[in-house]
Amino acid sequence: MKKFFNVLKKCPLFFNIADNDLDRMLHCLGAKVVSFDKKYSVFTEGSSAKHIGIVLSGKVQMTRTDYYGNRSIISNATAGEIFGEAFACAEVGSIPVSAISLEPSEVMLIECSHILHTCTNNCGFHQQLIFNLMKELATKTLVFHQKLEITSKRTTREKLMTYLSICAKQVGSDSFDIPFDRQELADYLEVDRSGLSAEISKLRAQGVLETTKKHFELL
Amino acid sequence: MKKFFNVLKKCPLFFNIADNDLDRMLHCLGAKVVSFDKKYSVFTEGSSAKHIGIVLSGKVQMTRTDYYGNRSIISNATAGEIFGEAFACAEVGSIPVSAISLEPSEVMLIECSHILHTCTNNCGFHQQLIFNLMKELATKTLVFHQKLEITSKRTTREKLMTYLSICAKQVGSDSFDIPFDRQELADYLEVDRSGLSAEISKLRAQGVLETTKKHFELL
DNA sequence: AAAAGTATGTTGAATTTTCAACAAAATCGG
DNA sequence: CCGATTTTGTTGAAAATTCAACATACTTTT
Numbered sequence: 001m002k003k004f005f006n007v008l009k010k011c012p013l014f015f016n017i018a019d020n021d022l023d024r025m026l027h028c029l030g031a032k033v034v035s036f037d038k039k040y041s042v043f044t045e046g047s048s049a050k051h052i053g054i055v056l057s058g059k060v061q062m063t064r065t066d067y068y069g070n071r072s073i074i075s076n077a078t079a080g081e082i083f084g085e086a087f088a089c090a091e092v093g094s095i096p097v098s099a100i101s102l103e104p105s106e107v108m109l110i111e112c113s114h115i116l117h118t119c120t121n122n123c124g125f126h127q128q129l130i131f132n133l134m135k136e137l138a139t140k141t142l143v144f145h146q147k148l149e150i151t152s153k154r155t156t157r158e159k160l161m162t163y164l165s166i167c168a169k170q171v172g173s174d175s176f177d178i179p180f181d182r183q184e185l186a187d188y189l190e191v192d193r194s195g196l197s198a199e200i201s202k203l204r205a206q207g208v209l210e211t212t213k214k215h216f217e218l219l
Numbered sequence: 220m221k222k223f224f225n226v227l228k229k230c231p232l233f234f235n236i237a238d239n240d241l242d243r244m245l246h247c248l249g250a251k252v253v254s255f256d257k258k259y260s261v262f263t264e265g266s267s268a269k270h271i272g273i274v275l276s277g278k279v280q281m282t283r284t285d286y287y288g289n290r291s292i293i294s295n296a297t298a299g300e301i302f303g304e305a306f307a308c309a310e311v312g313s314i315p316v317s318a319i320s321l322e323p324s325e326v327m328l329i330e331c332s333h334i335l336h337t338c339t340n341n342c343g344f345h346q347q348l349i350f351n352l353m354k355e356l357a358t359k360t361l362v363f364h365q366k367l368e369i370t371s372k373r374t375t376r377e378k379l380m381t382y383l384s385i386c387a388k389q390v391g392s393d394s395f396d397i398p399f400d401r402q403e404l405a406d407y408l409e410v411d412r413s414g415l416s417a418e419i420s421k422l423r424a425q426g427v428l429e430t431t432k433k434h435f436e437l438l
Numbered sequence: 439a440a441a442a443g444t445a446t447g448t449t450g451a452a453t454t455t456t457c458a459a460c461a462a463a464a465t466c467g468g
Numbered sequence: 469c470c471g472a473t474t475t476t477g478t479t480g481a482a483a484a485t486t487c488a489a490c491a492t493a494c495t496t497t498t
Contacts, residue, residue: 133307149291416478460478464476
């Protein structure tokens with residue numbers, strides 16, 4: 001596990017956990033590392049929701065696909081980020097979303113009950129873990145509010161501009177990269193891809209923005 | 220505070236807290252009760268996010284209104300339910316939503332830092348409170364997933380049917396009441412009210428459902 | 439370097455939504 | 469109980485989205 005310590009130290013779940021406690025803790029939690037090739041499922045919609053995932057390397061995407069085949073992208077997670085924690089913490093039977101690896105990825109899986117319910121060894125770090133988990137859940141809720149703010153807009157143009165404005169604000173610059181290609185961006189904004197492309201062209205023609213591939217610049 | 224004990228005992232924040240501890244605890248937390256007339260703001264968009272709200276009586280609605288005046292309804296909270304906890308827990312500067320009383324309401328406000336950071340009295344219930352808060356945040360995330368599932372649908376008809384199906388499932392019956400009037404339902408589904416009314420009429424004509432006011436029946 | 443596959447942009451037709459305006463029904467206040 | 473207000477339903481026109489089909493650009497593989 002040692003080789004992942006640099007990533008884990010950045011993971012909010014382990015905030016305030018001393019370095020030399022980490023190894024013992026992971027053992028106590030029964031943490032395991034699993035590798036996934038590109039486009040493999042980490043979690044499948046409908047499967048049981050016992051584990052919290054932590055991305056160690058690569059990229060994992062949370063999606064849902066409805067009855068008619070419309071894919072909806074919930075979020076992307078990269079190294080150090082947590083996913084699936086809400087379903088595991090709420091102790092629901094099955095997950096309403098899928099998690100797939102966008103690249104070859106390594107993922108740490110921790111059974112959530114090991115975090116929530118104090119082990120017999122009385123390790124003493126459970127309280128800190130639960131506190132960290134709570135913080136993470138609160139932060140994730142804010143991310144959802146942001147996504148709702150974006151998708152509640154009524155037109156493709158407004159959705160896109162709201163999303164790009166948030167990106168610019170987060171980066172602190174009008175020039176930035178987004179983590180989505182065009183189809184993914186459409187699935188994140190919940191709009192039609194070709195309509196999105198058309199709208200981007202229009203915005204470019206009107207001098208509102210410049211873009212090449214995943215790079216955007218607001219003018 | 221005694222007169223609210225029946226409500227507070229049903230509040231998930233106080234799960235597993237002994238009855239005779241509750242009074243002392245509320246005092247220690249600096250909980251205060253505030254009354255609001257109909258249509259008053261409990262929280263205003265942009266204000267600081269320090270307090271968790273608990274509805275003691277009445278009804279509180281979380282909304283956001285965008286630049287163009289489109290109102291978006293996030294959720295309704297009735298007696299025993301918590302609101303605003305995510306912003307307080309995440310310790311963000313300001314709230315991105317408003318909370319307004321739909322009826323004359325009484326609300327308990329607790330400064331979140333009093334829950335998160337152990338007090339000098341060493342009361343010993345903070346760990347349980349934090350655990351409960353974590354559970355609540357996880358549950359709320361599931362509610363958000365549900366709202367996203369609904370609003371990610373592309374047509375008014377699909378959004379409505381998805382929402383009604385979820386209602387029916389929760390109640391365990393095809394006959395149920397919804398907590399929204401038509402305008403509120405439209406704002407929750409993020410669609411135009413008149414379009415929603417037209418769609419409901421169509422569904423009625425097609426024998427898919429029956430409805431009078433807030434009562435719906437799926438056929 | 440060519441071929442195959444993938445991603446992006448473009449277009450027009452069909453569908454759907456929004457918007458505005460109004461009528462009818464229900465509710466509220468005195 | 470009546471008048472005033474609010475809610476709901478209806479309609480048609482304008483705007484926007486979706487859908488399908490295709491052309492072009494870009495990547496990857498062999």
